[in-house]
Amino acid sequence: MRLLVTLLLFLVPVLGVWTFWTAEENGWWMPETVTTYGPDIDYLFYLILWMVAFFFILTEGLLVWFVFKYSKKDDTKGVYSHGNHKLELLWTVVPGILLLVIAFSQMETWADIKYRGNLPKTPPIAHVWASQFDWRVQYPGADGEFGTWDDVESPHLFVVPSDEDVVFILHSRDVLHSFFVPAFRLKQDAVPGMAIPVWFNVDKAIDEEGAEDKEAIRLYDLICTELCGWGHYKMAGRVEVRSREKFDEWMAEQEANVMSNGKEDQS
Amino acid sequence: MSVPPIPSEGSAAASEGLNPRAPEGQRKGLGAEGSVYIEHDHHELSFIKKYIFSVDHKMIGLQFMFTGLVMLGLGGALAMAIRWQLAWPWTEVPVIGELLFPATGGAMSPEFYTMLFTMHGTIMIFFVIIPMLTGAFGNFLIPLMIGAPDMAFPRLNMIGYWAMVPGLFFAIASFFVEGGAAAAGWTAYPPLSTIKSAAPGSMSGQTYWLLALTFSGISSMAGAVNYATTVVKMRAPGMTLMRMPLTIWSLFIAALLQLFALPVLTAVSIEQILDRVAGTGFFTPTNLVVNQLNAEGAGEAAGGQPLLWQHLFWFYSHPAVYIMVVPAMGMASDILSVHARKPIFGYKPMAYSMMAIAGLGFIVWGHHMFASGMNPALGMTFMVSTIMIALPSAIKVFNWLGTLWGARIKLTSAMLNAIAFVALFIIGGLSGIWMAATPVDIYIHDTYIIVAHFHYVVFGGTMFAIWAGIYHWFPKMFGRIMNERLGQIHFVGSFIFANCTFYMMHQIGLAGLMRRTADPYAYEVYAHLQPLNEFISISAFCLFFWQGFFVFNFFWSIFKGQRVGRNPWKATTLEWDAPSPPGHGNFDRELKVYHGPYEYASPLVDEDYLQQTRSVN
């Protein structure tokens, strides 16, 4: 039993580290980020990952070693010790400092991404409305104002320009939803009764092969991550990133469509 | 065998015959140590009084334990159905598929899937983990470990168990009402949970769910008042606070957490019931249109806030997370020390860190809401408090390791599970730091990393501690010991399959898969996760069926296990001074405590343990 337990406990850190080590090539890892703040979040993720990995290996390693070493058949008494003040101090202060470092290193990024005061000063490009179980994007249309007859509506597809700050207002018509684009490192709940401004800036254009092509039209999955009912699993949308030129082209096309439909309505 | 002889003066002194429940003014002739004693004869109680409406804390503890184990089977079965759907969505569910879903040829519907994970979480938290820890172990161990004859209020204790029974009824009955069981997640976020047209489970299943929670809350409340009073008022002479076993500290702290957090959940559950039944609008915002139905048009008040529920719900449910793990920490500490034949390393830091966890536990609830639209400045403060709560947990881990250092470890089944508790709690604790860090949480929130994290804490941590506790205290409960060989087999399989099941969820979550999804492959980007999901599901099935070894061992040992004496583990704490199983009133001699609870390997005596009641002079 002693060897078996040691082996089992030994496998925990070994296989644990191994799965993380090989996760990326197996596709069990975060998709490559394409937004300006994505790398900041990833940096913090890796910072914690390295600290956590160190303590994971340290504590699990000690556990394996102690269990192996001290479970021998031995009729003598163990060490009669009720603790050690210096050790207690050591393992209170060191993790305490490290945790404070972790806490403080998060603050700037969090403030940059979420604080209302740090919201880019550009006018919102669209209102995004979530409802059971679809996404609707409302652009202001030719007159630049929301809530007028020439608004452009785009179901399931959120088209945005690349390489500039994009601000949109997130709403929900019914229950809670959440706007999640993994590659953007962006997640925000949509709450009925609240209008929540959200921003991102896609500055990388990485296609499936990893090559960068600024002219390509890139599609990203938009996923609902807050339980919203039976259809939660299929509440999918797409975010389409285009260069500014191609975005303007698409928008002009949509506006023209609305115009012609509107004229038919009026006649 | 070092059970001290039963002192004969006990029966002589008993002839004075005083009622211990007599009010203070009437208590005359208190013993030298402040004890009160009554003449007591064992007359046979009727079956109903002994096994059903029992007021004996040991029987009530066992009632909680058996109920918890049955519900564990049910909650586990729900988990198996969840895993089937995630590995092979929309295919025929084996065995029960044809029976439950004849319309679809045995495949489950997405509505049913939402009920599955809602009820899996609800049952596991409110009807397995909490009743097992505070109900079963709390009841059984508190009086025994502090040297009391029973709880302070035996009848209230009985009410505590029977208040849970209507809760069980509502939880199970909800599957059979129109629309089915609650389907808004165990967190029951409104408006999904409050608006009847939002989900089939929100028709009447959700009301049943809220009633189930309310009754389980009354049960916990009755228990918590009793535990706290018993620990404060009924300790044996010499049992100072700093001589209490860590199990008692942990259960005491859990009771305080319940006392001050649970009423808020009760209040907010009542508000949700009113929203659903009386048309109030606590959580219904203005202009809400669900399924083309306008809430206000349907005669419901509006002007409420969905986030209010989240705040108040997590104000209870985050402390509840510590109610679910702190007693496990305490029990694991005791079991590690006993079977390592060594004092616990750093008793005071261990006790203080549990208090710190409980205290900080009241100011971290907002970390469940970083993505919710709550004021980001609040997120900042919740982040700092949450990250700092990792510190007491870290201190505990180092002290457990310190306990094992220089020990003489006996690899009993109880010890194996306690070691596994440490190994797996480390993983659950460390992954929590990602979730606490607000920017990282933006990505991680509501993905499978969260699922991996809390299963490592609640299954890897608490469940293994519960197993350890059952193996360890089984001799005291039934006077017999569980079979070691079967216990070892059970441990090895459970350890392997639990890790295979839950570790890989980190990877799935890192790939971005959200939780509570009925079909991960609805998104092309997650199609490649199917083999991994199949691996997890097969591991989960193995884990589930491996428990057969435990169930068999448990019931076989109740009747056929080897009989043991008072102190089979040569442990020091008071419960091992009582007979196995203890009779009515627990102790057959007067107790006096001379030492702390962890005097193993003491140089004062020849044996490697020095019982708390043994005076060395």
Place this chain on the structure above:
Amino acid sequence: MSEAIQDYDPAVDAPAHHHPIYDYDSGPPVDRGKFAIWLFLGTEVMFFTGLIGTYIVLRMGAASWPNPEDRLAVDLTALNTFILITSSWFMVMALQAIQGGDQGAMKKWLLATIFGGSVFLGVQVYEYFVLFQAGALPNVDIFWSTFYAMTGFHGFHVFVGIVWLICAYFEAVKGEYTKENYLRLELAGLYWHFVDLVWVLLFTIVYLM
């Protein structure tokens, strides 16, 4: 492993069939019942904190909030508040009477307390009745939702308190309270004072602010 388990010796290890029960008191010098009641009142504080917190958050978050004076009979309720506070004073007198050993006076003061509480509850039922007649139901708007939740649950607590006091009265009639032993009456009194205190708070924030 096996050496850890000793042989079972029925002579020593079986539960004795005739033995005393030892019940210790580890202090503090307060009765168990009173200790538990204080814990229970602590949970009640948290319960009302939940309800009142809801009210404050919703009121702060609302675009506009009606003036309570326009919707509620503040004068009547002020009088009612006075009655409830008076009943609390009656309770104090009942306790003082039994401390002095005067069972007859205790019973009279206890009846007065029950009467005061019943009048309060009656006025509240009347208030609800008038409001319902006027169509002010909990599902009309968020003001009424919070109003009924808070005052309703307080009313329920008053009702429980009255039942408790009636039970205490019957015990008093049976002569169970004496100069030396009146703990159970004291516990009922603690609860009653708590219920009154909560009302003062509720009256202030719901009717006056």
